[in-house]
Structures are given as C-alpha cells and as structure tokens.
Amino acid sequence: MEIPYTIHPRPDTGVYNAKLGVWLFLASEVMLFGALFSSYVLLRVGADSWPHGYDILDWKIATFNTVVLISSSVTMVMSWASLMLKDFKKYKRYMGLTILCAFIFLAVKAFEYDTKFGHHLYPSTNTFLAIYFTITGLHGLHVIGGIIVNSYLWGPGSKMWKTQPERFANRVEVAGLYWHFVDLVWIFLFPVLYLL
C-alpha cells in the first residue's frame, strides 16, 4: 500500500504532497527571516545613530555575490527544465553549476567575514554588525543546507532518475523551490544591509 499523491497531484488540490509541504516550509521560513527583518527595523528606528551599510560593508563584493546567487537560481530552474525535457546530461551540468555558484557565494562570504574580523569588526561591536552577522550567517546556513540537498540530488540521489523519473523530477522541483527562496531572501538582504 502506497501513500497516495506522492508523485501525481491530487485532482481537487492540484498539487502533489511534497510540493504543498515545501511551500508550507517556505511560509515558515518567511516568518523566520521576517522576525529578523522586523528586529532590524525596530533596532534601527530606536537607535540614536545607525551607520550606512555602504560605509561599513563592501557593497561591491556583495553585488558580485548577488549576481552569483541569481545565476544559481537560473541554473537551478534550468536543471529541472532539463529533466522535464528528459535530458539527464544537461540536468547534471546545470545542477553542478548551481552547486558551484553556491560554493562561490560561500567563499566570498567567508572572505567578507574574515576581512571584518581583521579590522576588529565583530558582532559585539555594535547592533548594526550584530544584525549583519546574524542574518547573513543564518542565510549562509541555509545556503549550506541547499548545497547538501543539491549535492545529494546531483550525486547518489540521481540514481532515482533511472527507476522513478517523475518522482525524481518532483524532488528536483521541490529542492528548486527551496533554493529560489534562499535567493529571494538575499534579494532583500543585499539592499537592506549593504545599500541603505
């Protein structure tokens, strides 16, 4: 006996289980990052003085990172589209690029953090840096999570393409939704922290 609607959608709702599941998860993530953004607003509004992000942080390197992450979003959705077009080789290429971009993003982030620490700028220095490190740190953890999931789907998990192609395509779609969300958060993080 199988649990129904794991692969094909339920007719009246139009979704398969994991798709609904991941959107619910993303809803909870909206509330998680929302709480951090809300904290940022409250702390900034209540502060006597608040630095401009562009004075403390390196917006140029962050712009590069923004380009990298947006590109990884494109390669992610292309990897799913390749599966839908039954092109496994292309899937592997695009998924590999997605993971590579993610690593580049992390490397740049690590370099950024390291530079800050080198100038004795820590989370404890002031509330701006506190929220900067915390929110980008949490975002970075989500990037790492995405790398783990995507690497599994690129590597050992991709064996499922041979036995249950539709189920595998669903998995890639669901992982893609998560990955796009990680990109979405950065799209807001970048201007708020670096440009205001």
Add this chain to the structure above:
Amino acid sequence: MSHQEKAAHAVTSAHQEQHTVAADHHDLGFVRKYIFSQDHKVIGLQYGITSLLFLFFGFSLMMIMRWQLAYPGEQFPWKWLADFMGQANMPDGIMLPEFYNQLGAMHGTIMVFLGVVPLAVGAFGNYVVPLQIGTIDMAFPKLNMTSYWVYFVGGVTMLVSFAMPGGAANSGWTSYAPLSVIATTGQTLWLIGMVFLITSSLLGSINFIVTIIQLRTKGLTFMRLPFFVWAQFVTSFLLLLAFPPLEAAGVLQLMDRLAGTSFFLPSGLVVSGQPLAVSGGGSPLLWQHLFWFLAHPEVYVLILPAMGIVAEVIANNTRKPLWGYKSLVYSVIFLGFMSFIVWAHHMFMTGMGTVISTFFQTTTMIISIPSVIILTALLLSLWGGSIRYTTPMLFALAFLPMFAIGGLTGLPLGLAPPDIHLHDTYYVIGHFHYVVAPGTILALFAGIYYWFPKVTGRKMNDLLGKVHFWGSLVFMNGVFMPMFIQGLAGVSRRLYDGGAQFAHAQGVLQWNEFMSTSAWLLGLAQIPFIINFFWSIKKGKKVEANHWEATTLDWACTTSPPLAHGNFKVVPEVHRGPYDYSHRGSKADFLPQNQPGEA
C-alpha cells in the same frame, strides 16, 4: 494521454493501490518497528509515553515548589530528596531562591513544551488523525519519525540543563531579557533545547497540514471532517507560522549570551554595580515581542486539541450530532487567525502608548467571541442528548465549566486598566492554569480513557477512572481557585516565599498551605490513574473494535488492535457527516461515516 487523463489514471491506480491489503509490509527488526519506526501509531505512542513522563516530572517540580510556598524557609522534611537536589540548591534542606526560580522556569517550560503540546498534538494528533481521515499513514512518515526524535533530543537537553553550574534556566519560562542574557549556563541549554523543540514542531506541523489536505479518503470533504481533525488542522497552522519568530529570537539571545551582541541589552546596563561591557543599543522589548508572537498562539495550541477531544467525546456520549458544527468550524478558523494579532496583551505594562494598547485590547476582546461560540456549541450539544456518563464523558463534561472559568478570568487581563492591578500577580497564574489544568489536561485524560480501547483492545477500569476524575477535579480547583484571591490582593508571581515578606500579602498568606496541600492530594489522585493505565494494558476488560459505538472512521472502520500497518482492511469511503447519531427515520442508533445510503 492528455494531462487530465493522466491525472485521472493516477488517481484510480492510487485508489486501487489503496484497496489492496497491507500485505507488502515485510517483517522489520525490533529497532525499525519500535524505536525508529515510521508508523504514525508507533510514533504517536512514543510521543504519548515521553510526554506523560515529562508531565509527571514537571508536576513533581511543582510539588516541591509548593512546599517552599507553604512553609517558606523551612527545612525540607525528606532528607533524601533534599540531598538529591544538592547542597548548591537546598543547603541543609532549605530551598535557595535561585533554586526556586529554576523550578519555576522549568516547570512552565516542561509542562508547556515537553508535556501538554507533545501529548495533545504529537500523541493524539499522530495516532488519531490518519485514522479519522481514512488513510494509511501521515504524508511524510520519515519526517514524522524525525520530528519525534528531535523532540526527544530537545527534551533531554532541557533535563541536562539541571546539571549545569548554576543549575537550569531560572528566568521564567518567558526568559525575559536582560535577566536571561546574564543568567547562568542553564539558560543557554534552554535556548538550544528550544531550537530543537521548535524544529520538531515545524516538521510535525507541515506533516499534519499536508496529511489533512491531501490524504482525506474519498467522500471526506472538509465539512465532513470530525471536529478533532479541524482542531488539529488549525493548531498546525499556528505552530507553523508562529514558532519561527521565537526560533529567531532564540538565535538572537544565544548571540547575546555567547557572541557578546546586544540585541536585547539596552545601553548603560549595570549588573552588580559594574557597567556591562557590551555595545548596548538593544531592546529588551524586542525579546518580548518575538517571544509573545509565538507564546500567544501557543496557548491556543494548548487548548484547541483539547476542544477537539471534548467535541468527539460529547458527540459520542450524547448519541446526537454536535450542535452548530458549522459555527464550530468557522469559529476555530477565526480563532486561529485572531490568535496571531493579540500578543501584546501580555505587554500592556511595558510603557505602551494608547494607540497600540487600544489595538491589542480590541483584538483581544474580539478573540473571546469565537471561544464563547465554541463553548456554547459544546454546551448546547448536551441539550436533548441521551447522555452516557462514561469515564471519558465525565472528564469532557468537567472541561466545560472549568474552561469557562479560565476564559472568563482572562477578560480583565485583556483590558489594560484592570491589567494594571492584575498583571504579574497570582491572578494571572490562576487564569492560565484553569485553562490548561482543569481545562486541557482534563480533556487529555478524556482522550486517554476514550482511545485506550482502540490502542490496546481493552477498557480502562471505570471505578478507578471515577476516583481519578473526582480527585483531579476537586483538588485542581483547590490549587487554583485561591490564586484569584491572592492575585486580587496584589501578591506577585514568581516570589520564592509566596509573598511572606510583603505587608499587602499577609491577609491571604494562609491560602498557600491550602493550595499546597491540594497540590499534593492532586498528585495522590493520579495514582489510581497510573495503576489503572498499566494494569488495564494487560488485564483490562477486552472489548470489541467499535466499543463506544462511534460514527467516526477511527472507530467504525478499523479492526481490533493491534492495528496493522495500513490501518484498514478495506480503505473506507465516506458518505455522510461525522456525527450521524440518531438519524431521523433510521432504525440504527448510529450510522458510521462510511455507511452508504440514507444520506
């Protein structure tokens, strides 16, 4: 095949798959069957056992606290127990205020997060919901298993915190900053434990929502769902969307404690005469907002499953449909929605201006309406019923007036002017305990007595059940009613001596001994329950598969336990609403939901 044909074909074959017997479940080893099980029934029982143990532990903490409150500063009479607490906590058997604070903070935390919610949602929800919607398991069995074990790790973390230097968390279950930020190590473990518990909760809520939406059996529309399922459905949305801000807050407080940040530390903070060497610029109120954003919906998480259980037991034991099913459903949905926008009624005394205060007072008054509708509908459901005073029914009936007291006493707290007098007094403690203890916990007992035969195939003993019931009801009132008196007199909460050193408390101090004695007798009253529970598993009277003659699928369509993997011999198809008792014109006393015809 076109897309529509493909979808239809998939549905048919899925149904065909469902209609076969669960014979493909090969024999799993002991570990896969009972420890790392993916079966919702096993996981439900795991949650049940673990949460009952935590409830017992949290209750024990309270019994020790009540000694101090009854006889402040006196030597504890049982040397072995005082020695077990340690010289650091109870030197020469006399409780230190610091230890009292640990007991208080952990009692609240354990009862709410490790006891009541895992029992109400993790245990009852997991076991019953798939059965009531006619499906073979939750949507994501591996995720379900993960939820339980993450909860377990969170619980262990909380327990381990007692062994830390300085003991467990001691800044209240509310962990207000800045006190919690400068508190001892136990607070760090509290925060880490909360991160685990919140993660467990999130994974579980996703599972419940997808299961209820996607896996309802054929014919089971939303308006034919048992009210218990609706309650769990709304509860899961509360958990899904309200918990993340507390997880964020937990991370921020961990940063404050471990990384030297000042999210919650204002500038110019002085501790023990020394200015704190931090950057400052933070806001203690930020913690309160993020905490209460979760903690208010959390109290509805505490009550909604209980209302669901009471609804099932009342319908079943009045032999008639619930009164106002639609009102119940719309009310519980509205209640869930409103619960997200009332939270700052816990913060009226934080220097709040009139605009924001008015907003939250208004939403708080509005939210009382659906609660009253639900209570009224349950009460009216008794009218004209053929009431069977079974043990579950006794508990369900008692829930009604007890929840009424709890709810009504909340009203002056929800309005800012009376809250000036009542905030942070024993009145508040009385209010919320009435809702959770003689409220939710009595309902959970009802649920245990009600579903015990489905799990074990045997009934719990009725005489012991009655003793348990009356003892619990009477002594719960004994513990909590006097709290309103003390609160109105102005006795503050979280005082380690119960108010003994305050002049305004002297007139009401005598209630402390009364309440403590009631608490200990309440503990004794649980003994018949514990004996009954274990004895009945092996020696209880064997009963048939639908012992309570219930209409819902969990009773009407399942076989005698132990329920096999797959739950149903033949997957049911639903043809009627959930409570078709005494159907007009029908000879039968009740029509199960899967009974065709006579719609």
Add this chain to the structure above:
Amino acid sequence: MDASSPEAIKKQVRSYVMVFVALMGLTIVTVAVSTFHLSVVAAVTVALIVATIKASLVAGVFMHLISEKKLIYATLALTAIFFIMLMILPTSHQLDPIVQ
C-alpha cells in the same frame, strides 16, 4: 498545450532567460541608485520597491507561482498578513510610548 510538454517547457526556458536579464538589470539599478545617497526614507522606499520587483520575478517565474494552485496562494496570502503584522507592530509600539 499541456503544461509539461516539451513545447511548454521550452517556452518557460525562454522566460527564465528573460527574467535573468531583468534581474541583472534591476541589480544594476539598485546599486546605482544607492550611490546617489538619497535621504533615508527615499532610499528605503526605492530599495524595497526594486527588491519587491526582483522577488516577484523570482517567485512568479522561477518558482512558477504565476500559474500555481489556489491552495498555495491561500497559504502565502495568510503568511503575508502575519508577516506584515510582525513587521509593523513591534516598531509601532516603540514609536508610541505612554510617556513621550
């Protein structure tokens, strides 16, 4: 046309590429505007508008929200309401103290 047929997917791929170009352009815009060093209110407004447009493109096209089911929209609408409450109310409290 069936949503998962090769023709439909190829159409979607075209839109992915167009959105990618748009996102790059908008990134340039948001960085360029920040160099003007507008007043805080103006800077925040522009930054949030641009970010919202970018986010809508990612959500609508990459995440297929533009053609998603009612159920998903309902979940997100509910979340949006609570998100807005969470963003507005705590700071409003800070701005409205009982003693000015």
